[in-house]
Amino acid sequence: MNQFQYVKPSDLKSALTILAKDPTARCIAGGTNLIDLMKKGIVVVEKLVDINNLPLKNIETLDKVVRIGALVLNSDAAENKIITAQHPLLSLALNAGASPQLRNMATVGGNILQRTRCSYFCDRYMPCNKRQPGSGCGALEGYNRMHAIFGGSDACIAVHPSDMCVALSALDASVVISGIKGEYRIAINEFLRLPGDHPEKDNMLEKAALITAVEIPHHTFTKNIYYLKIRDRSSYAFALVSVAAALEISNGVINDVRLALGGVAHKPWRLYQSEKYLIGKQVSEFNFREAADLALKNAKGYKYNAFKLKMVPGAIVEALQKAVSAT
């Protein structure tokens, strides 16, 4: 790893000032992704801003939202009483991600900003438009087993690796950002973006700005929820396909539903059409299958990931069924 300068500001204003003065400065929180990328030479840092002294470690219930500070550890968020009581789907997704050691280091803000694990992005000697714009996409014609089937472009078919974000997407969470101009919010489904012609841009975070919190609006998805994660081993692996499912059922009728997929797109893939189809319908395997088939509209498989086209509908049905029988 190259030499770099290390600074540790104690408040948000100083951190933002450092970032504004020096556009090459990079923030570090848990470091589970950044240190890895620095070791591989994929990210070269000249000034590292350790933000761990910033007061962003609270989880609180506010009037309309639960607010989770950006520096809350993934393990703390997963086991926090407010989260397990009000947003258990988020808890399930957090615990499905990474390993206990990594969850003890990784923060909520960092989880959102983590980079793709696309093997072409992670190898400096391979072409990758995300790492080096204009160099081409190695995955399109390469070994694309882990790659996107939704929302990809000719420039990039990488996937966002987070489990947490899939739950946040389903729960309509917002990302709270502080920049020099002040604080503002962007829905997570807008914040994380599709690759288009600019895969080097993972998200809408502007320069000299920080994620300070995540806010989840209050809702009643506390009982019939499930996070299904299909992966190559039973734990500690990235998703081939994952499904966040939340249902609100009364007398066998679906009053409300949320569905989002992980491991299939450059961002969590929310299934608005399937949700719309299910609202007002009876809980039944037939209806779940119909909703799952709707999800496949616009899906595109590549040489090594076409299996996901079959895996996705089955996963959606299973997640919905497990959500129905969850207690």
Place this chain on the structure above:
Amino acid sequence: MKNEKHCNNKEDGFPGESRRDFIKQSSLLTALALTPVTILKAAESEWDEKIAVAFEKLPVTLQINNKKYTLSLEPRVTLLDLLREQLGLTGSKKGCDHGQCGACTVLVDGRRINSCLSLAVMQDGKSITTIEGLGSSENLHPLQEAFIKHDGFQCGYCTPGQIISGIAVIREGHAGSAAEISEYMSGNICRCGCYPHIVDAIMEVKQGGKKV
């Protein structure tokens, strides 16, 4: 010629030269000898006096296995490299060095982390426990004893990480069943495949009720 003129000016009390300028220049020269590319970039963007601190070692205080260490560290040194290369605490192992295998697992303020993915400077002021801090060869930690009893290892390379992680699993309250232990030990890979024996060892210590 130019130099001569410069010298003359200095003798005349040229206002551009001061002790501060001298320090800036000399630190720039020192740094140049280290990493030219970065420094030239830094000089171009006029970081001036910041260059002096850019490559300095930083003071770091750590409590490691109940012993206080006052250190001076380059920011790029990971906690694992500090332990192994600088302090001779080679119990924590470097397996993948990318947070994928768990051989480097240590406790920081009682919580397990991958020491290969953490910079030592980020742990300033914290308390660290490595495998060396658990017991001695005369007086093994109960989980070390259980690993021997249950054949919890073959080559032994992952074992320090497994044992630290196993202690954390018990303390966290995630050792309720074999399935739960397996899930919460998933960050520690064992290429010899001793998983069932590792689970047995952790189960026994948990059920024995001894403080770990």
